Amino acid sequence: MNILYSMIPIALAYSAPLVIAALGGLFSERSGIVNIALEGIMMVGGFTAASVTVALEPISPAAGYWGLLAGLAAGVVFSSLHAFTSINLKANQVISGTALNILAGGLTVYLAQILFHQQRTAAFTSGLVKVSVPGLKSIPLLGPLLFVNASPPFYIAVVLVALSWFVVFKTPFGLRLRACGEHPQAAASMGIDVLRFRYVGVLLSGAFAGLAGGALVLTQDIQYTAVSIHGSGFIAMACLIFGKWNPFGVLGAGIFFGLSQALSLYAKDIRFLAGIPSEFFYLLPYALTILALLVFAGKAVGPKAAGEIYDAGKR
Amino acid sequence: MPKHKKQSILVPIVAILFGFALGAVVLVLTGRNPGSMFLAMFQGATGINVKAGTFNPRYIGEFVIQSMPIMLSGLSVAFAFRTGLFNIGAEGQLIAGSVAATAVALWVQAPPGVHAVLVLLAAAAAGAFWGAIPGWLKARFNVHEVVITIMMNYLALFLNNWMVLYVFGSKDRIKTALFPASALLKDDALAALTNGSRLNWGFVPVLLSVLLSWFIIEKTTFGYSLRAVGFNKEGARYAGMKVERNIVLSMAIAGAFAGLAGAVITTGTFNYGRFLPGAEGYGMDGIAVALVGGNAAFGVFFSALLFGMLKAAQPLMQSQGVPKEIASIIQASIVLFIAMRLGIETLISRLKRKSPETLGEEAGT
Numbered sequence: 237m238n239i240l241y242s243m244i245p246i247a248l249a250y251s252a253p254l255v256i257a258a259l260g261g262l263f264s265e266r267s268g269i270v271n272i273a274l275e276g277i278m279m280v281g282g283f284t285a286a287s288v289t290v291a292l293e294p295i296s297p298a299a300g301y302w303g304l305l306a307g308l309a310a311g312v313v314f315s316s317l318h319a320f321t322s323i324n325l326k327a328n329q330v331i332s333g334t335a336l337n338i339l340a341g342g343l344t345v346y347l348a349q350i351l352f353h354q355q356r357t358a359a360f361t362s363g364l365v366k367v368s369v370p371g372l373k374s375i376p377l378l379g380p381l382l383f384v385n386a387s388p389p390f391y392i393a394v395v396l397v398a399l400s401w402f403v404v405f406k407t408p409f410g411l412r413l414r415a416c417g418e419h420p421q422a423a424a425s426m427g428i429d430v431l432r433f434r435y436v437g438v439l440l441s442g443a444f445a446g447l448a449g450g451a452l453v454l455t456q457d458i459q460y461t462a463v464s465i466h467g468s469g470f471i472a473m474a475c476l477i478f479g480k481w482n483p484f485g486v487l488g489a490g491i492f493f494g495l496s497q498a499l500s501l502y503a504k505d506i507r508f509l510a511g512i513p514s515e516f517f518y519l520l521p522y523a524l525t526i527l528a529l530l531v532f533a534g535k536a537v538g539p540k541a542a543g544e545i546y547d548a549g550k551r
Numbered sequence: 552m553p554k555h556k557k558q559s560i561l562v563p564i565v566a567i568l569f570g571f572a573l574g575a576v577v578l579v580l581t582g583r584n585p586g587s588m589f590l591a592m593f594q595g596a597t598g599i600n601v602k603a604g605t606f607n608p609r610y611i612g613e614f615v616i617q618s619m620p621i622m623l624s625g626l627s628v629a630f631a632f633r634t635g636l637f638n639i640g641a642e643g644q645l646i647a648g649s650v651a652a653t654a655v656a657l658w659v660q661a662p663p664g665v666h667a668v669l670v671l672l673a674a675a676a677a678g679a680f681w682g683a684i685p686g687w688l689k690a691r692f693n694v695h696e697v698v699i700t701i702m703m704n705y706l707a708l709f710l711n712n713w714m715v716l717y718v719f720g721s722k723d724r725i726k727t728a729l730f731p732a733s734a735l736l737k738d739d740a741l742a743a744l745t746n747g748s749r750l751n752w753g754f755v756p757v758l759l760s761v762l763l764s765w766f767i768i769e770k771t772t773f774g775y776s777l778r779a780v781g782f783n784k785e786g787a788r789y790a791g792m793k794v795e796r797n798i799v800l801s802m803a804i805a806g807a808f809a810g811l812a813g814a815v816i817t818t819g820t821f822n823y824g825r826f827l828p829g830a831e832g833y834g835m836d837g838i839a840v841a842l843v844g845g846n847a848a849f850g851v852f853f854s855a856l857l858f859g860m861l862k863a864a865q866p867l868m869q870s871q872g873v874p875k876e877i878a879s880i881i882q883a884s885i886v887l888f889i890a891m892r893l894g895i896e897t898l899i900s901r902l903k904r905k906s907p908e909t910l911g912e913e914a915g916t
Contacts, residue, residue: 272639272697317887327890330637330697334838335886341832342879349874350581463829470701477698513717519709522702526688529699533692543695 241380243502249366249387251494253278253452256393257472258479258486259400260311260444265481266404267437268417268430270543272333273318275469276340277442278449280314281307283344285450286357286460293361300364304389304450311446312439314340319438323431326545337469345462356461363454364388389451394487396444401483413437417539420546430546445469474525480537493521561899562892563843563850567857570885574877587871588864595864610863612741612748616820618859619757620645623812624833625840625851626764627682627805632846633768634801635781640685640700642834643707644678644806646827648813650711651677653719653727653824656734656817666733671756671814678810679803681707686802690795696802704834708827715826727824736819753815760808765848767804777801809837836862839882842889858882 257274264271271277285307292299318336321327345355352358366385373383404410415423416433424430449465457464471493478492479485500517503509532538575585594600598610624641631638638644651673661669685699719727736751744750768774779787780797788794812833817824840858844850861882865875 270697272701321887321891325891327887327892330639331838331842331886331890334639334835335883335890338832338835338839338879338886339883342876342883346577346581346874346876346880349876466829467705470705473698474702513713515709515713515716519706522705522709525702526699526706529694530688530692533694 239502239505243498244381245366245385245387246501247495247498248382248390248491249455249494250497251490251492252387252389252393252455253448253468254472254475254493255487255490256389256396256451257445257448257469258475258490259393259396259483260441260448261473261476262400262404262441262481262483262486263413263437263444264441265437265476265539265542266417267413267434268420268539268541268544268546269319269322269434269438270329270333271315271318271438271441271445272330272473273315273336273340273469274441274445274472275465275467276333276337277311277314277445278452278465278469278472279340279344281311281446281449282453282457282464283347283357283449283460284310284446286360286453286457287347287351289360289363289454290358290459299360300362300454303360303454304364304447307450308443308447311442311444311449313442314446315438315442318442319435323434323438323546328545329543341462344460348460357459359459360454363458364451387451387455389448389455392447392451393490397483397487404483414539417542420541421548421550424548430548434546445472448472471521474521477525477532477538478521478528480532481539496520559845562896563845563854563889565899566885566888567843569888570881573884574881577880578873578877583873583877584871588868588873588877591867591871591873592860592864594867596860607746608744609746609748610867612745612750614860614863615754616749616751617862618855619753619819620812620816620833621836621840621858621862622757622851622855623760623808623815624837625844625855626760626837626848627678627809627812628834628837628841629844629846629848629851630764630768630808631682631801631805632841633781634777634797635784636686636689636798636801636805637697638682638700638802638805638809639697639834639838640682640703641805641809641812641837642830642832643700643704644681644809645813645816645833646704646707646711647681647806648674648678648810649817649824650707650714650813651810652814652817653714653730656730657719657727657824660731661733663733666731667736667752667818670734670818671811674810674814674817675807676810678813679807682806682809683799683803686799689802690798704830708830711824712826715824719824721826725826726821730818730822734818735822736815737822749820751815751819753819756811757815760811761848761852764808764851768848773800809834836882839886842886 257278261271261274285303288306289299289303292302318332321332322329348357367388369383373379412428413433416430420430452468453460453464475486475489475493478489496517500514503512578585590601595610596614598607624645627641628638652670655670655673659669685696688694688699689696715721715727721727736753738752741750776792777797779792780794784794836858840851840855843854861878865878869875
């Protein structure tokens with residue numbers, strides 16, 4: 237039980253950036269644009285958040301939160317590149333996303349060398365401090381799991397999940413966004429500005445992934461390095477698929493994958509898992525995603541038009 | 552047709568020029584000297600240090616070393632592209648190849664020469680297997696190869712690490728035991744020729760692969776039916792071609808090229824299997840190489856040399872005070888400009904329309 241009390245908060249902390257970035261992917265793909273650049277956007281967000289936090293820590297106690305905001309803004313700016321190439325210039329979305337991933341890896345370390353004269357940002361002192369919620373933390377059983385030493389981004393993630401669900405499934409905006417991802421020509425015939433909705437989708441994915449990158453670096457690292465994000469953007473893509481492009485599904489998948497990451501640290505202390513090498517827990521999300529894709533195969537699960545270049549004249 | 556061909560060369564060249572120009576602008580904006588970058592690239596490619604007036608052939612050897620694996624991963628991506636498949640999995644197929652290469656190098660005993668060939672064949676087979684899986688899943692269940700290959704890259708990475716740590720055994724948790732000399736592509740004569748570089752016989756399978764890829768795609772009936780699937784799947788099916796079989800075979804052959812790269816790195820550049828802390832980017836490089844090379848074998852040859860030169864120049868740039876990541880920035884910009892192909896093409900045709908007399912004549916000659 238003691239292991240559970242220390243492991244669950246860590247699992248939830250790990251899951252937060254995955255869930256937030258996957259929600260970003262959800263908005264982009266629901267609008268019809270595949271975004272495999274989540275990884276790259278997270279790098280840019282993480283780098284920006286770390287840099288801003290380092291700069292503001294001496295003057296503001298809330299430096300970490302300013303860092304998160306800066307990461308979010310940087311994500312929007314960086315993703316606008318993907319929006320411009322894949323929406324305006326009708327570039328292949330996978331190629332454009334690949335370019336962004338390569339660019340992010342180079343650009344962040346390049347700027348670190350310019351700003352900090354090393355291959356990484358300077359270390360921040362505290363980043364985002366873990367919080368305990370007064371009152372709620374004394375709930376038996378749940379209190380210590382959810383409200384003691386909790387990572388603030390996890391609460392942000394839960395709020396964003398509920399908000400995203402409401403926006404995507406309960407508002408006219410969400411209906412139109414989904415229409416653009418299912419059948420853009422039909423949406424256009426109803427007077428919906430497909431390009432504008434896709435722009436919003438991609439920029440939202442940039443905001444979410446940038447925020448996620450910041451959350452990851454500020455809670456799990458002491459500075460931004462080239463390997464800080466270590467494939468989390470791709471696990472976020474996996475969450476999106478595993479969660480069937482639904483915000484609550486994404487939350488469930490994210491917590492599950494966070495748990496699998498946390499297990500890799502704790503397995504040696506759990507008797508029936510002790511013999512399993514940590515590599516197994518690392519590869520679990522990827523293997524399960526392939527399985528999930530096979531289970532979903534042939535059923536209409538993801539947005540139908542995602543990845544297709546929009547051709548207004550197509551029927 | 553000639554006009555189309557001219558544009559297919561023109562677009563990558565424009566993209567490359569834009570990419571380098573953008574890189575130079577980034578350097579200027581951040582207070583670095585673009586001149587040092589271009590001198591470093593020149594030295595990386597030719598071994599000539601312009602400032603000091605010296606020549607060191609070791610740089611040429613390292614330039615070739617850097618070009619070899621990305622030429623193969625570029626071929627891999629390009630080959631699949633011709634069948635209409637996006638192989639983001641070259642990285643994983645390469646890792647699968649290096650696991651197989653390590654296994655054969657450590658566990659099989661064979662005379663010199665034979666052993667190295669066995670290593671190469673095993674690596675190609677493992678890469679082909681790793682590539683055939685997403686191909687089969689695509690053909691059988693119609694699941695998108697992009698997502699599957701991304702996931703399989705990470706599967707390969709962690710399987711490699713598990714093999715290195717627990718199956719091959721590693722004393723320092725970084726590398727396996729050293730391979731016997733019979734398994735290696737290394738050769739002291741080649742190293743001596745290039746003043747102690749890591750140049751090795753890997754360039755032989757690499758060049759053979761370029762020729763083989765060109766031959767299969769352009770000169771065989773099989774290659775024709777692969778391209779037909781790439782152009783129009785349903786059309787090819789209507790014409791009686793086995794679309795599903797072609798998809799699996801195309802991914803398997805693409806995987807074989809990438810797997811071979813794993814062997815070239817493991818037994819050529821190094822002489823031990825390695826624990827990998829993360830993806831090394833050969834797959835991403837392969838995408839860039841294939842796109843710039845127009846997904847054609849000889850195009851890939853030249854664009855791999857271009858990006859190999861960029862990689863080889865990185866340490867030189869760093870020592871000149873130019874952050875070496877500028878190479879990734881340039882590479883990404885080139886890919887982005889290629890991705891904007893439609894946009895660039897409209898731009899070019901618009902320019903032509905504006906001055907039909909002068910530019911029209913040039914295009915006609």
